[in-house]
Each structure stands twice: as structure tokens, then as C-alpha cells.
Amino acid sequence: MPSGAETTFDFIVVGAGSAGCVVARRLSDDPAVSVLLVEAGPPARGFWVRTPAGMAKLFKHPRYNWGYFTEPVPTLRDRVLYWPRGKAVGGSSAINGLVYVRGNRSDFDHWASLGNSGWAWEDVLPHFRRIENRGEAARPSQGTQGELAVSDSAIKHPTAVDFIESSRRLGIPAVDVFNGEETEAVGFLQANIRNGVRQSSYDAFLEPVRHRANLVIESGAHVKRILLEGGRAVGIEMLQDNKVRSFTVKREVIVCAGALNSPQVLMLSGIGDGAELSRHGIDTVHHLPGVGRNLQDHFVARIQAAVTPESSYNRALNGWRMYAEGMRYLVTRGGYLALPSSMAGAFVKSSPAVDYSDLEISFRPMTFTHLPSGQVRVDPIDAVGASVYNTRPASRGRVTLRSPNPLEPPRFQPNFLEHSDDIRVMLSGVRRLRQIFATEPLASRVVSEITPGADRVTDEQLLDYLQREGHCAFHPAGSCKMGNDDMSVVDSRLRVRGLTGLRVADASIMPTVTAGNTNAPSIMIGEKASDMIRADYQ
Numbered sequence: 001m002p003s004g005a006e007t008t009f010d011f012i013v014v015g016a017g018s019a020g021c022v023v024a025r026r027l028s029d030d031p032a033v034s035v036l037l038v039e040a041g042p043p044a045r046g047f048w049v050r051t052p053a054g055m056a057k058l059f060k061h062p063r064y065n066w067g068y069f070t071e072p073v074p075t076l077r078d079r080v081l082y083w084p085r086g087k088a089v090g091g092s093s094a095i096n097g098l099v100y101v102r103g104n105r106s107d108f109d110h111w112a113s114l115g116n117s118g119w120a121w122e123d124v125l126p127h128f129r130r131i132e133n134r135g136e137a138a139r140p141s142q143g144t145q146g147e148l149a150v151s152d153s154a155i156k157h158p159t160a161v162d163f164i165e166s167s168r169r170l171g172i173p174a175v176d177v178f179n180g181e182e183t184e185a186v187g188f189l190q191a192n193i194r195n196g197v198r199q200s201s202y203d204a205f206l207e208p209v210r211h212r213a214n215l216v217i218e219s220g221a222h223v224k225r226i227l228l229e230g231g232r233a234v235g236i237e238m239l240q241d242n243k244v245r246s247f248t249v250k251r252e253v254i255v256c257a258g259a260l261n262s263p264q265v266l267m268l269s270g271i272g273d274g275a276e277l278s279r280h281g282i283d284t285v286h287h288l289p290g291v292g293r294n295l296q297d298h299f300v301a302r303i304q305a306a307v308t309p310e311s312s313y314n315r316a317l318n319g320w321r322m323y324a325e326g327m328r329y330l331v332t333r334g335g336y337l338a339l340p341s342s343m344a345g346a347f348v349k350s351s352p353a354v355d356y357s358d359l360e361i362s363f364r365p366m367t368f369t370h371l372p373s374g375q376v377r378v379d380p381i382d383a384v385g386a387s388v389y390n391t392r393p394a395s396r397g398r399v400t401l402r403s404p405n406p407l408e409p410p411r412f413q414p415n416f417l418e419h420s421d422d423i424r425v426m427l428s429g430v431r432r433l434r435q436i437f438a439t440e441p442l443a444s445r446v447v448s449e450i451t452p453g454a455d456r457v458t459d460e461q462l463l464d465y466l467q468r469e470g471h472c473a474f475h476p477a478g479s480c481k482m483g484n485d486d487m488s489v490v491d492s493r494l495r496v497r498g499l500t501g502l503r504v505a506d507a508s509i510m511p512t513v514t515a516g517n518t519n520a521p522s523i524m525i526g527e528k529a530s531d532m533i534r535a536d537y538q
């Protein structure tokens with residue numbers, strides 16, 4: 001036992017985010033097993049955490065958000081982009097937009113084709129079904145008994161109905177719900193909202209069992225490093241209330257710190273590219289050059305249009321009406337404050353030559369502006385907005401260290417649009433979205449395009465818009481990728497290659513980011529990881 005260690009647990013889970021909460025829940029289901037869950041952030045509490053529309057208030061929240069920034073991105077005119085990440089019990093699921101999308105079956109079949117056995121769609125579908133609780137409204141293929149609420153939109157606004165109809169008239173099949181098996185589809189989005197209240201991964205999986213005798217949750221506890229002896233993880237060292245504390249582990253440490261912090265924690269522990277580690281004076285315990293490589297995120301462009309007054313709910317969230325809306329939410333748990341970040345979505349192909357949709361469009365009958373203060377303001381004009389991103393980006397970024405100080409943010413570079421395919425797909429996406437806006441019945445509601453603006457038409461003008469205004473979708477993934485090549489960090493059972501007693505289980509293990517919002521697949525990864533871990537100790 002390392003000197004000074006307080007207690008030994010069977011398992012230590014680092015990070016109480018979307019994946020970490022499920023891992024801690026499932027492992028502690030066995031009363032004979034002791035689990036320590038360590039989270040850097042505080043418990044997530046308060047009105048704006050519970051209220052779905054509170055995402056705007058949490059976007060730069062000093063307490064619940066790491067508030068990271070990229071390095072200057074050369075392909076985006078050296079802009080520095082803001083990357084919110086949840087720093088709370090619940091992780092990014094405590095601050096996110098709540099949209100529930102499993103990803104596409106082709107994502108998982110692709111992972112399996114890379115040599116990751118057990119990760120094909122037919123393998124992961126039972127895990128999605130097991131976590132989902134779609135209640136009585138469940139459609140075939142959806143789970144009904146899981147812990148995570150998945151609900152329909154509380155409001156189906158007429159403009160979103162028209163967005164769906166315009167898309168349908170352009171040949172995109174309309175669906176009742178997305179289940180991950182569609183090639184192209186348009187419809188209303190579902191969300192992790194239970195009776196009008198946010199359901200983070202903590203709310204769903206851990207809150208009901210938080211008093212278990214075999215489960216200890218330490219919040220406000222920043223893991224400095226994993227302790228390794230003879231190629232085996234033997235514990236962790238963490239900083240809490242200005243004190244260094246350490247705990248030992250009998251079986252495994254499972255790192256679930258997210259796509260930016262999991263590689264950081266590994267590197268701070270001496271696991272990573274030896275050259276990079278020595279630049280920071282860190283002894284290389286295990287040379288693993290893929291740590292931090294293969295970073296991916298979806299790159300987003302927005303289209304906003306001025307519309308007829310009844311077509312937008314911006315005014316309901318401005319002036320005195322905002323108070324009426326707040327009262328409506330308090331009394332009914334419904335209304336515009338009970339909505340996720342987008343109301344309707346479409347998965348479409350950038351060209352007929354593509355097998356599966358490589359564009360996701362998210363539509364909302366409202367618009368907002370990010371103010372320099374960090375606040376998000378709902379625009380006081382009648383307008384609607386939609387965003388589009390390339391679901392399968394070819395560009396790759398990297399997470400490295402800024403310094404050996406664990407409290408410093410990691411350094412990361414997304415290299416958005418570095419690959420020419422990504423530019424082609426995004427230009428096609430903006431044009432496809434414009435086409436939907438120009439098709440009836442949505443077209444009759446549109447007065448004029450606000451952004452990119454009618455004067456931006458050519459490839460050059462639209463690329464200029466992407467470079468100046470495009471941003472991330474908050475879906476970082478891939479930085480500790482699963483696989484069996486030299487740049488893989490974990491194997492298909494999520495064990496860190498070349499070490500024992502150490503796994504990574506969160507969005508960082510995705511070999512390629514899924515084609516959609518990444519909360520559901522991150523939770524599924526936690527669910528599947530715990531299955532594999534339990535099986536390994538039977």
C-alpha cells in the first residue's frame with residue numbers, strides 16, 4: 001500500500017460524469033464490492049440545474065463548468081474557441097442540452113470493423129435499451145425499464161412541425177422517433193427530461209442509491225494522478241480541501257474523466273507519449289503514444305432567419321413574458337423552460353454517394369446570442385435558428401499537457417476543417433439547410449436570412465463564414481481511442497494497453513465520434529464497461 005493511503009476499495013472510478021455515474025452504480029449493485037467515486041466538481045444543485053432551459057445559465061457557470069478554451073485554431077483564422085465541460089457530480093450531463101440520440105448503427109458497426117469485437121450495433125443495442133426508460137410512450141426497439149428518462153418534447157411548436165414537413169418534401173423520411181437505425185430521417189427530438197426536470201446521469205443512476213454502504217462519493221476532489229506499481233494501477237492521489245489524499249485499490253481504477261481530462265490524468269500519471277511527458281519533466285511509466293491523439297468533435301454552423309411573429313417563441317422569453325413563462329414552469333413543469341436545446345432534428349446525406357447521413361441538423365423555433373460576459377441572451381426579435389454539423393469529421397486534433405500541474409487545464413487543438421472533406425461536407429450542409437428553409441411550408445414563415453446572410457453565396461463566402469463563426473458542438477471524443485493499432489490506448493474491453501488494473505470508460509474511447517449528440521453513447525459506454533468489468537471478476 002502506498003504510504004499515507006487512507007482506505008482500500010475494490011474499484012475507484014475517476015470522474016462522476018455521464019459514464020462514471022453508470023459505472024459506479026452498476027459496480028456497487030454488488031453489495032460485496034466497495035466503490036469509491038471521485039469527482040472534481042461539487043454536487044449540482046439549484047433551479048437552473050434542474051430546469052432544462054438552464055443550459056444557457058450553465059454555459060459559462062464558474063462553479064459547474066471547467067470553461068476550457070482551445071489553442072488558437074490555424075484553420076479558423078487563429079480563433080480561440082470556448083469549450084464548456086461539466087465540472088459537477090453528473091459531469092457534462094449536469095449542464096448539457098439534454099437531447100437524446102443513440103448515434104447511428106453504422107458508427108458501432110464501424111468500431112467493430114476496426115477490430116473492436118463486441119461493439120457492433122447488435123452488441124450495443126441491448127445496453128442502450130437497458131439504460132432507457134421511455135415509459136408508456138416507448139416505441140418498439142426502445143427500453144422501458146432503465147433508469148434514464150427519455151421523453152418526447154413538451155411542446156411541438158408549429159414552426160418545428162413545418163420544418164419537418166419541408167424536410168419531408170425534400171425527400172427526407174419523417175420518423176416518430178430516432179432510434180439509430182435510420183439512414184436519413186427528420187422528426188422531433190427526445191430528451192433526458194423527467195416531468196419537466198433535467199435528468200443527469202447522476203440523477204438517473206446514482207441519486208436513488210447514494211446511501212449504499214459500499215459506495216463512497218467524494219466531490220470537490222481533484223485526482224492528481226493514478227498510482228502505479230510494476231505496471232499495475234494500485235490507487236489514486238487526489239487534492240481535496242487543499243489536502244492531498246490517497247486511496248488504494250484492490251481490483252481496478254476506471255478513468256471516466258471525459259475526452260479532455262482522461263488523457264490529462266493518464267499523462268500526469270506517466271502514461272503517454274514519452275517525448276511529450278519528458279517535456280514536462282514527468283517520468284514515463286508507460287510509453288503509450290496514442291494518449292491524447294485522435295481528438296474529434298463536431299464543428300457547427302448556424303443559420304438564423306427572421307420570421308413572422310407567431311413562428312418564433314423568442315418573445316415568450318423576453319421582457320415581462322419571461323416572468324409569466326417562469327411562473328408557468330413553476331406551476332406546471334411545462335412550457336418553453338422545459339425544453340431541451342433543440343426541438344427537431346434531421347439526419348441527412350451530404351451527397352447521394354454517401355451510405356449514411358453525414359449531417360445532423362438541429363432546429364429550434366427561437367434564437368440566442370452568446371454575450372461576451374458569458375451570458376446567453378434570447379434574441380428580442382422574431383427569429384428561428386438551426387445548426388448543422390458534419391457527423392463524421394475527418395480532421396483530428398490532440399490533447400496535450402499545458403504543464404505538470406494537475407490543476408492547470410489541458411492544452412488542446414481540434415484542427416477543425418483541416419481535412420478538405422470536412423469543408424466539402426459543411427458547405428453542403430449549409431446549402432441543404434438553406435434549401436429546407438426555402439421549401440414550403442417553412443418558407444412562408446421566413447422573412448429573411450440573418451446568418452450567414454443572403455449575400456454569402458459562393459464556396460469562398462460560406463467558408464469565410466464557417467471560419468469566422470463556426471464553433472464546436474461540445475461533443476469531444478476519441479482521445480483515448482479503443483483499438484488494436486499502435487495509437488490505441490485501450491483494447492476492446494477498455495483496458496489500458498500494456499498495464500493491468502486500469503481502464504478508461506467515457507467518450508474518449510470512441511475510435512470515431514458517433515453520428516449525433518454524444519451523451520447517450522457515453523452512458524452506454526459506461527453501462528457496457530461495467531458489464532465487462534463484472535464479467536472479468538466472476
Ligand SMILES: Cc1cc2nc3c(=O)[nH]c(=O)nc-3n(C[C@H](O)[C@H](O)[C@H](O)COP(=O)(O)OP(=O)(O)OC[C@H]3O[C@@H](n4cnc5c(N)ncnc54)[C@H](O)[C@@H]3O)c2cc1C
Binds near residue numbers: 020059086089476
Ligand atoms: C454545453 C453542453 C451541451 C451538450 N448538449 C448535449 C446534448 O444536448 N445531447 C447530448 O447527447 N450531448 C450533449 N453534450 C455532450 C455530452 O454531455 C457529453 O458527450 C457527455 O456528457 C460526455 O460524457 P463523459 O462521461 O465522457 O464526460 P463528462 O460527463 O464530461 O464527465 C467527466 C467528469 O470527470 C470529472 N473530472 C475531470 N477531471 C477530473 C479529475 N482530475 N479528478 C476528478 N474528476 C475529474 C469532470 O468534472 C466530469 O464530472 C453537451 C455537452 C456540453 C458541455
